Amino acid sequence: MKLFKREIILFAMLTIVFAMTGCQTSTAPTDTSSNISxxxxxxxxxxxxxxxxxxxxxxxxxxxxxxxxxxxxxxxxxxxxxxxxxxxxxxxxxxxxxxxxxxxxxxxxxxxxxxxxxNEVVLIVPKDSTTSINSFEQVIDPSITKLGLGEPTTVPAGQYAVDVFTFYNMMDQIKDKIVYGKDVKEVLTWVETGNVDAGVVYSTDAKASSAVKVVAMAPADSHKPIxxxxxxxxxxxxxxxxxxxxxxxxxxxxxxxxxxxxxxxx
Incomplete structure (x- = not known):
C-alpha cells in the first residue's frame, strides 16, 4: 500500500514537471518582427x-x-x-x-x-519689420512693395491667398505687388530673408519660424476650408x-x- 502511494506521488510530481516544461516551451521568445517591409x-x-x-x-x-x-x-x-x-x-x-x-x-x-x-491662412512679415499693417486689407499700404504668394495653380496656400484677397475685392489693387513662389516654404523663406515685405502662408509655417511674425489671420469664411x-x-x-x-x-x-x-x- 505504501509502495502504491509512493508511485502516485511520483506520478504527480512528474506530471507537474512536464506541465511546467510545456509552459516554458509555449512562452519561449518568438520572432515579433514586423511583416511590413x-x-x-x-x-x-x-x-x-x-x-x-x-x-x-x-x-x-x-x-x-x-x-x-x-x-x-x-x-x-x-x-x-x-x-x-x-x-x-x-x-x-x-x-x-x-x-x-x-x-x-x-x-x-x-x-x-x-x-x-x-490648417489656417496667415499674413506674415519679417520679424524686424517696421510696418504697421495688421490685416490682409492693409497690404495696399505703401510699406508693402512686394507680397509673396504661392503660385495658385499648383500651390494650395496660394489659392487660399487668392480666395482671401478676392473676398476683400483686392486682387486688382495688389496684382503688381505679388511675387509667386513654387511652394509655401519658398514664400516663407522670402519673408524670413526680407526679399518680400509680406507673405501669405499657413499658420504652421509661421509657427515653425523665429524670423517672421503673424500680423493677421484670415477669417474662416474668406477662403475654402483647408x-x-x-x-x-x-x-x-x-x-x-x-x-x-x-x-x-x-x-x-x-x-x-x-x-x-x-x-x-x-
Missing part, C-alpha cells in the same frame, strides 16, 4: 515637411524593415507627377482639389482616402506597406506630432 515613397505637401520628417522617424522605429522616402513640394505639382506615372505609394495633399483630380482620374485606392488635417487628405495610390507596388503607413498617419503618435506643429487633426 520594402520601400514606401510618399509625396507630401511642402507645408508638412517638419511634421512629416519627425513622423518618418517614428514610423521607422515601429516598422524597421521599411525604407520610407518622402518627397515634398506643391500639392498641385505632386499630383501632376503622379498623373504622369511617378512611382508614388502615398499622397498627402494640402487641398482636396488636387486629391479629387487624382480620384477622378481613378488613380487612388478609394478605400484609403481620408481627411487628415486642417483640408489635408491622404490616400494610397492604386498603382503602388507595395500596397501592404503603403496602407500601413497611411493608417499610421491617423495613429495617436502621428496626431501628437501634427498637433505639436500646429495642425488640427480631423
Amino acid at each position: 520594402g520601400d514606401i515613397t510618399v509625396s507630401a505637401a511642402a507645408s508638412l515637411k517638419d511634421a512629416m520628417t519627425e513622423i518618418q522617424t517614428l514610423y521607422k522605429n515601429e516598422q524597421p524593415n521599411t525604407n520610407l522616402i518622402v518627397n515634398f513640394g506643391a500639392s498641385g505639382a505632386l499630383a501632376q507627377q503622379i498623373q504622369q506615372g511617378a512611382a508614388v505609394d502615398v499622397f498627402v495633399s494640402a487641398s482636396t482639389k488636387d486629391m479629387t483630380t487624382l480620384k477622378d482620374a481613378q488613380l487612388l485606392d478609394y478605400t484609403t482616402l481620408k481627411n487628415l488635417l486642417g 483640408i489635408y487628405p491622404a490616400a494610397v495610390i492604386k498603382a503602388s507596388k507595395n500596397q501592404e506597406a503603403a496602407k500601413d503607413f497611411n493608417d499610421f498617419l491617423s495613429s495617436d503618435a502621428a496626431k501628437a506630432v501634427f498637433v505639436k506643429y500646429g495642425f488640427t487633426t480631423l
